[in-house]
Amino acid sequence: MCGIVGFTGRQQAAPVLLAGLSKLEYRGYDSAGLAVRDGESLAEVVKATGKLRNLAEKINNGDDLPGTCGIGHTRWATHGEPSQKNAHPHVGGNATGSGSGPVESDVVGVHNGIIENYEELKAKLIGNGYTFYSTTDTEVAIKLVDYYYKKYKIGPIDAINRMMVRVRGSYALALMFKDYPGEIYAARKDSPMVIGVTDGETFLASDVPAILKYTRDIYYIDNLQSVRLLPGEAHFFDLNGDEVEMESTHITWDAAAAEKGGYEHFMIKEIHEQPAVVRDTIASVIKDGRIDLSAAGLTPDVLASVSAVHIAACGSAWHAGMVGKYVIEDLAEVPVTVDLASEFRYKKILLDKNALFIVISQSGETADTLAALRAAKAHGIRTLGVVNVVGSTIAREADSVLYTLAGPEIAVATTKAYSTQLAAMYAFALALAASKEKLEDSDYNYYIEELQALPDKISRVLENKERIQWFAAKYANAHDVFFLGRGLDYAISLEGSLKMKEISYIHSEAYAAGELKHGTISLVEKGILVIGVLTQEELLEKTISNMEECRARGAYLMGVTSDGNYSVEDSVNFTIYVPKADEHFAGSLAVVPLQLLGYYTSVAKGLDVDKPRNLAKSVTVE
Numbered sequence: 001m002c003g004i005v006g007f008t009g010r011q012q013a014a015p016v017l018l019a020g021l022s023k024l025e026y027r028g029y030d031s032a033g034l035a036v037r038d039g040e041s042l043a044e045v046v047k048a049t050g051k052l053r054n055l056a057e058k059i060n061n062g063d064d065l066p067g068t069c070g071i072g073h074t075r076w077a078t079h080g081e082p083s084q085k086n087a088h089p090h091v092g093g094n095a096t097g098s099g100s101g102p103v104e105s106d107v108v109g110v111h112n113g114i115i116e117n118y119e120e121l122k123a124k125l126i127g128n129g130y131t132f133y134s135t136t137d138t139e140v141a142i143k144l145v146d147y148y149y150k151k152y153k154i155g156p157i158d159a160i161n162r163m164m165v166r167v168r169g170s171y172a173l174a175l176m177f178k179d180y181p182g183e184i185y186a187a188r189k190d191s192p193m194v195i196g197v198t199d200g201e202t203f204l205a206s207d208v209p210a211i212l213k214y215t216r217d218i219y220y221i222d223n224l225q226s227v228r229l230l231p232g233e234a235h236f237f238d239l240n241g242d243e244v245e246m247e248s249t250h251i252t253w254d255a256a257a258a259e260k261g262g263y264e265h266f267m268i269k270e271i272h273e274q275p276a277v278v279r280d281t282i283a284s285v286i287k288d289g290r291i292d293l294s295a296a297g298l299t300p301d302v303l304a305s306v307s308a309v310h311i312a313a314c315g316s317a318w319h320a321g322m323v324g325k326y327v328i329e330d331l332a333e334v335p336v337t338v339d340l341a342s343e344f345r346y347k348k349i350l351l352d353k354n355a356l357f358i359v360i361s362q363s364g365e366t367a368d369t370l371a372a373l374r375a376a377k378a379h380g381i382r383t384l385g386v387v388n389v390v391g392s393t394i395a396r397e398a399d400s401v402l403y404t405l406a407g408p409e410i411a412v413a414t415t416k417a418y419s420t421q422l423a424a425m426y427a428f429a430l431a432l433a434a435s436k437e438k439l440e441d442s443d444y445n446y447y448i449e450e451l452q453a454l455p456d457k458i459s460r461v462l463e464n465k466e467r468i469q470w471f472a473a474k475y476a477n478a479h480d481v482f483f484l485g486r487g488l489d490y491a492i493s494l495e496g497s498l499k500m501k502e503i504s505y506i507h508s509e510a511y512a513a514g515e516l517k518h519g520t521i522s523l524v525e526k527g528i529l530v531i532g533v534l535t536q537e538e539l540l541e542k543t544i545s546n547m548e549e550c551r552a553r554g555a556y557l558m559g560v561t562s563d564g565n566y567s568v569e570d571s572v573n574f575t576i577y578v579p580k581a582d583e584h585f586a587g588s589l590a591v592v593p594l595q596l597l598g599y600y601t602s603v604a605k606g607l608d609v610d611k612p613r614n615l616a617k618s619v620t621v622e
Helices: 013-022 052-058 118-127 137-151 156-166 266-272 274-283 300-304 315-332 367-378 393-397 416-435 441-462 465-474 488-504 537-551 566-570 587-604
Strands: 003-008 031-037 043-049 069-075 101-103 107-115 169-177 184-189 194-198 201-205 217-220 225-230 233-237 309-313 336-340 356-361 382-387 400-403 480-485 507-512 529-534 556-562 574-578
Touching: 003 013, 003 107, 003 169, 003 184, 003 225, 013 031, 013 052, 013 069, 013 201, 031 052, 031 107, 043 052, 069 107, 069 169, 107 137, 118 137, 137 156, 137 169, 156 169, 156 184, 156 225, 184 201, 194 233, 201 225, 266 274, 266 587, 274 416, 274 441, 300 416, 309 315, 309 367, 315 336, 315 356, 315 416, 315 488, 356 367, 367 382, 367 393, 382 393, 382 416, 393 400, 400 416, 416 441, 416 587, 441 574, 441 587, 465 574, 465 587, 480 488, 480 537, 488 507, 488 529, 488 587, 529 537, 529 587, 537 556, 556 587, 574 587
Parallel strands: 309 336, 309 356, 356 382, 382 400, 480 507, 480 529, 529 556, 556 574
Antiparallel strands: 003 069, 003 201, 031 043, 031 069, 043 101, 107 169, 169 184, 184 225, 194 201, 194 217, 225 233
């Protein structure tokens, strides 16, 4: 949510900032702004509501805003409505930051996150003579830094550290101080922030794609850490103000991986990248024909001692966890619980000391998932992070890390990251089953072969996308869609339903098929679309029977099933076949037509596929 960029160096800052913000548009935003300094002159602030192009037009794509040091921001409204006065950057003192122009202020800054005690802090600042022009929590944070900076006559790092001790919540802050031209100061708690340093230039961003054009060696700011940025330099400080040494992380994917590459949208590009990234993720954990998770700290002895598995995640990652539950329990015979991270963190935590706690997150920064991880660690439970971003907060804080190799995912609606999470859960289930001696060698080898065959089978699903595109255009005006399935098919239905609702804005729900008669069937009426996921052979007839009940009430039925289940055609109106695969892994194939269905429905409605309304790629606040 929101995007931050910063630059100090030799070239003009504004075009660099605009280019960086354009790489962060996928995070979701409703306004944008820049603050740029030209030498020792005052910071020039420019803001605009709506799309980034509105800001770019105000400053002739940056050419009309001179200066080699600046910060930029795209805002996703939390406290305060979307408006120019609430857009970032915000300013300290009693200068007005509601519009555009030079600002007579000691501090100018931008912020991602939420300051939970901002009302209390605002009252304190008003009591000390401060006035406010916006309704944001960000202005409070900037003015609090300004207050400490002036009252105690201390440097920027000490003022920022005092602010960090005083505020509650999550944040990433980037600030410029009038007395320190050419310098940017930053700090973070829970919200991500990365730094890139090259010869004579320094870059700051809330995510890697914004600065990958300039460097692949990235520094991740630690929690409750601040940083001083000068041209070609970055100095990191702990909460005591002591300078600390930081190691950089080398990003292996290049800037081209974050471009559309000829596709109309990032989402369809990422759907087509699934065979390659699933293959890479599987190959990364197979050595000599066996699953080897020792690089993730999960040796056979460690896995053999696991008494239970607990999974916490949000959104699509939670759906991947649901798939993992079915596969782990069936193959390894170890009990698994799956919690929404946003619920887990607030309930009484009852965990077996020999359990393994798994958190799943594409970004490695999801606020609720990170909080769940920390809660589990506080109870002394071994933790595993399944994440896509190397060096992310979850990757650094979990006891063990299993990386998915999806590369950069730009579209808000996840596709390839979800598919690699499934692959990671399959691999973990097989490793755990082997450590528990639950599989004969012949069965184990069979599952490895089936796992390695998935990428080619996903490619075959993609070859039939035109048929799904035709069907999506036919039902683009639907008002309600229901997804049904049992067992693993139910878990896949959850993801299919989410893909439909989040990018097409069609009301969609997924149900365990057996629950249909417990209330849901009262919503079924003539013309409604009901989609059944039908890959589990023992459960297929029961699910079809439930779908027939919907057809009897006027519903139009679509089925997604495996090759060979040709009897499905006799019971539904429209059938999509996916290649036959072992039923534990069939969800990786069945989900692809559902991703395509959501995508093509959104395209048919003329919607913004990659940046759906009100959504952000990485949810770094509660």
